Amino acid sequence: MRPKPExxxxxxxxxxxxxxxxxxDTPSWxxxxxxxxxxxxxxxxxxxxxxxxxxxxxxxxxxxxxxxLSALIYPPSNFSQGNSECxxxxxxxxxxxxxxxxxxxxxxxxxxxxxxxxxRIWDCALVTACPTHxxxxxxxxxxxxxxxxxxRNRVSICxxxxxxxxxxxxxxxxGEISVSRRVYExxxxxxxxxxxxxxxxxxxxxxxxxIVAITYIARCERQISSAIGRPSKSIKLSNEELxxxxxxxxxxxxxxxxxxxxxxxxxxxxxxxxxxxxxxxxTALKREFGSLYESLYQDLGGSQFDFLRTAFCEYLxxxxxxxxxxxxxxxxxxxxxxxxxxxxxxxxxxxxxxTNLVLFDLISAGGICCAIVNGGRIPEFVVSSVDVERIKGExxxxxxxxxxxxxxGTDCDTIxxxxxxxxxxxxxxxxxxxxxxxxxERRAAEDFARSRADYQMKQTE
Numbered sequence: 001m002r003p004k005p006e007x008x009x010x011x012x013x014x015x016x017x018x019x020x021x022x023x024x025d026t027p028s029w030x031x032x033x034x035x036x037x038x039x040x041x042x043x044x045x046x047x048x049x050x051x052x053x054x055x056x057x058x059x060x061x062x063x064x065x066x067x068x069l070s071a072l073i074y075p076p077s078n079f080s081q082g083n084s085e086c087x088x089x090x091x092x093x094x095x096x097x098x099x100x101x102x103x104x105x106x107x108x109x110x111x112x113x114x115x116x117x118x119x120r121i122w123d124c125a126l127v128t129a130c131p132t133h134x135x136x137x138x139x140x141x142x143x144x145x146x147x148x149x150x151x152r153n154r155v156s157i158c159x160x161x162x163x164x165x166x167x168x169x170x171x172x173x174x175g176e177i178s179v180s181r182r183v184y185e186x187x188x189x190x191x192x193x194x195x196x197x198x199x200x201x202x203x204x205x206x207x208x209x210x211i212v213a214i215t216y217i218a219r220c221e222r223q224i225s226s227a228i229g230r231p232s233k234s235i236k237l238s239n240e241e242l243x244x245x246x247x248x249x250x251x252x253x254x255x256x257x258x259x260x261x262x263x264x265x266x267x268x269x270x271x272x273x274x275x276x277x278x279x280x281x282x283t284a285l286k287r288e289f290g291s292l293y294e295s296l297y298q299d300l301g302g303s304q305f306d307f308l309r310t311a312f313c314e315y316l317x318x319x320x321x322x323x324x325x326x327x328x329x330x331x332x333x334x335x336x337x338x339x340x341x342x343x344x345x346x347x348x349x350x351x352x353x354x355t356n357l358v359l360f361d362l363i364s365a366g367g368i369c370c371a372i373v374n375g376g377r378i379p380e381f382v383v384s385s386v387d388v389e390r391i392k393g394e395x396x397x398x399x400x401x402x403x404x405x406x407x408x409g410t411d412c413d414t415i416x417x418x419x420x421x422x423x424x425x426x427x428x429x430x431x432x433x434x435x436x437x438x439x440x441e442r443r444a445a446e447d448f449a450r451s452r453a454d455y456q457m458k459q460t461e
Contacts, residue, residue, distance in 0.1 A: 001018070002018075004068065005064070005071070006115070008119050008121065009119065009120060010072065010120040011048050012048065015027050015031075016152055017117055017118075024153060025153055026153055027153070030058075033061055036057075045102055047073070048073050048102050049076070049088055049100075050073050050074060050076060055073075072120065074100055075088065076088055086098075088100060090124065090207075091186075091187040091207065092207075093186075093206060093208040095207070096211075096225075098225035099124060099125045099215070099225075099227050100125075101125050103150055104150075105122065105148050106127075106128075106137035106138060106239050107122065107138050108122070109135075109164050109166070109167040109169050111130060111133065113156075116155070116156070118155065124183055126183050126214060127179075127183050128179070130169075130180070131177050131184050134177060135169035136172055136239070136243060137239055140238070142162060143160045144158060144159075144160035176243070176247045178247065178250045179247060179250050182210060183210070186206070200256055201256055201307045204304075205304060209304050212305075213300075214250060215249075217249035218246055218248075218249040219291075220292050221249070222245055260312075260315070264292075264312065268288055269288055269289070269290065271288070272284045272287065272288045274316060274319070275360075276360060276363055276381040277356065281372070281378070281380070281381060282379075285316075296308060296312060297378060310373075310374050312379070313373050317372045324366070341384065341386060342384060343382060343385045344382055345383060348383045351389075352392055352395065359383075362391065368383050368387040368388060370383050397441075398439040398440055399439065399444070401415050401439070401440070404424075407445040408445055408448065416438065419438055419440075424444055425440075
């Protein structure tokens with residue numbers, strides 16, 4: 001019996017179907033006829049990942065072309081495009097070896113009853129449910145409770161005699177099936193079915209990037225293999241556990257970015273107060289968020305993941321400002337908290353001709369709005385360009401201690417003494433050119449004269 005592979009059939013499923021149709025006890029008979037080492041499938045599954053030379057002979061044995069069988073396996077991705085040696089072609093996308101799991105098969109009872117063969121897409125770890133029948137995939141036999149074996153002699157019936165086609169699988173909701181449905185859509189080239197108003201950023205990602213983003217969030221909850229780089233270990237969780245994990249990870253993106261903010265709050269080991277004058281932002285974030293932060297900036301390369309880094313920095317900015325709420329409320333300055341234009345701390349110092357100390361005083365007092373933005377390699381402190389220009393204008397519109405003394409008809413020592421006692425409020429301006437002096441509002445002389453006149457009037461009364 002030499003049937004052709006069905007559309008979307010997995011290689012292991014096709015091999016098992018050949019075994020059943022020809023009444024063999026084990027697929028090893030077919031492999032031996034094709035001069036393929038049985039151990040290539042029993043342990044390493046290297047044949048499925050395009051590393052065996054037996055494909056041509058197997059094609060002749062089954063009356064198939066090599067291209068017919070090549071469509072069932074996962075060849076290595078093109079390294080010239082920057083892919084890792086652990087990346088393999090999965091429906092045209094470069095997917096990490098840890099995500100493609102032919103050695104851990106899953107089946108949909110209703111699909112087996114309807115089509116009679118195993119689907120290749122079930123090899124993907126993120127496919128935990130069937131979006132066609134809205135049910136969970138089975139990776140364990142309900143009859144004997146054992147894990148379904150990849151290498152077996154019947155497609156739909158377990159060794160214990162349980163016919164999986166007769167099983168009534170667990171029904172899942174639309175929300176729980178979101179990850180599996182999106183993988184199906186991307187593999188089959190379908191448009192996303194989500195509402196146009198949805199703000200879920202996953203809608204814009206390719207298959208590979210969708211898998212990377214979901215796995216990035218899931219890894220923060222459980223110890224599973226990364227979807228990038230060299231796999232450190234296989235995913236050993238059951239399909240049911242992975243289903244709950246991936247559904248929870250997808251929910252983080254639904255109410256974007258609020259869901260991500262809640263996730264970050266839960267992942268925080270200890271809320272660290274972030275201050276620009278500390279100069280240790282990177283160290284503080286590593287201490288607070290650990291691998292979540294390091295993976296975000298070291299592993300998730302590419303501008304397609306900037307939405308995660310931008311939201312992360314937005315969360316940090318909101319928290320930093322909430323920690324400084326009291327200072328902002330007591331400040332008389334009008335800091336532009338919503339300004340979209342920012343400049344670096346160094347550039348702000350140059351524009352204002354002030355030292356770090358004065359700049360940080362202005363930030364602490366709420367005179368200049370500070371934020372944390374994605375700097376590419378790491379997050380960075382920045383300040384509002386609007387506030388910097390406003391403060392610069394105020395500096396330029398102020399007068400020196402000598403100017404005020406001349407206007408009031410006194411000397412500089414008297415002005416300094418009045419400022420020290422709080423009678424005249426100065427503007428701090430510590431220059432970078434070693435000039436340290438007091439500056440005052442242009443109306444300071446008028447205010448002082450008015451207050452002195454009021455005082456004298458009260459004394460007379």
